[in-house]
Amino acid sequence: MNEQEQLKLQAYLDGELTGRDRREVTAWLDAREDARAMLTNLQHVRAALRGNEPEHRLDCTREFYWQNIARGIESAFQEPGAGVMELVLRWLRHHLRQLATAGIGMALVIFAFTFVAGDVQADSEWEVLHPDTGMVNYRDYQNGLTVVMVYDRSTPGFAKGD
Amino acid sequence: MRLGFLHRTTFVAAFCLGVAFSTNSAFAGDDKKLEVLLIWGTNQEKSSDPAHKKVDSATSRDFKKVYKWENYFVINRKNAGVEARKKTEFKMSDQCRLEVKHLGDDRFEVWLWGKDAEAVKEEAVCKGKQSLPKGERLILMGLNENESGWFVLIRHKE
């Protein structure tokens, strides 16, 4: 069978042919052994695949899997976290009146002083301290809530109530 | 009252330093009142310990938005003032301890300690610096082996 015939035969099997093309393939099948063998082979492969999709299961708990999705759902509705520059700008806006009163020189003193003292920092900085621990965190700006989830490897059973 | 140039400069400098100190209360030395709750999330209707009461309805509603458990029980509750630049300890259970330090303004440094798999040795789990203005909450959470969840809720009290 040539390539065009092979593809037409396959289209016949998949119900993608109508009218004259379909009648043409039916005629081949009546007359040609190679067409019948090819169709049978394609039919078996198709049947084997359709009923036997390989199964792959997630290897994590329901809660852990959902946690990341919940975080994604939440963050989709939240404003993005303010970066350092945004915080600096907020600080400058907030103190603009005092800066105007005190003069630029002293303003720089205040700015440097406050910056060194750590006023301009990220809202939330977390790190794991245990080698077997992973971490996921997210921020719900609307409700003023930060969640830090530490997970598995050696989950401490702090709150077992049973 | 008329001020000479020197006096004016001194006044402005003093004013500015005053502003600087007032905007960075790390140096003010005031206590910050924190409430810490150890919470157990479960589908069980009751805790085996009758002393464990359910969390308030608002907290329960917030938790249920994100977590699948139906019930949340308070295992322990601690209130304490956290001082500037000094660690305050919150021992929530035999296996869960928290250390909190006030970094200034509404920022805190938090260390979470837990027991190892054999529940013998205490190990640091995580630490973080967190901005927690009044009314806001920080939740540290994880899963128990029995598919329930544990939560440490830290609230900056009004």
Place this chain on the structure above:
Amino acid sequence: MASQPDRPTLTDEQLVKLAKRGDTLAYEELVARHRDKVYARAFSMMRNEEDAFDLSQEAWIKGWQRLKQFQGDSSFATWMTRIVINLCLDLMRKQKRQRSESIENLAEESGGVERQMPVDDPNPTEGLERAELRKRIDQAMTQLSEAHRTVLILHEFEELEYKAIAKRMKCSLGTVMSRLFYARRRMAALMAGWKREQEEE
């Protein structure tokens, strides 16, 4: 006070209705029910656990965001697998732009040797237990190129028509037919080979 619905006992349709009203617990129940299917589809396409995990979760987030568009024309699980397939295709396109096609893939595109081979075993899966067959199919899928595997998944597992596959894969109808034919022949050849090995043992 209205009583809480017992979500695990509800049908998918009832859970979707609740989720559309913002009930995340109902959505979580849907995730728990169908997460393996969505992950399995992503894994079948990507053959990589990490990508499959990330894409399956991304699909669930997208599913939530687009839930109002779900009209129930297909089952919820089918709707979700279509979302994850689209995400997989997007990632494949991105990855493809970053690498050159291997010589093997080019040979497959042009038809390979399987197309020319006569049918020597009409039923290469005959006599295989179901679990064994699934394992063999999984192994064989790994040996297909991304393009051939994808067209096979979309046609045999998703049961999409040629036209729908062409649209999703952004290629011509002829390319879909050609890739599908090659993929089936290659699967048949691989499985016939394993069958022969088994008979010889």
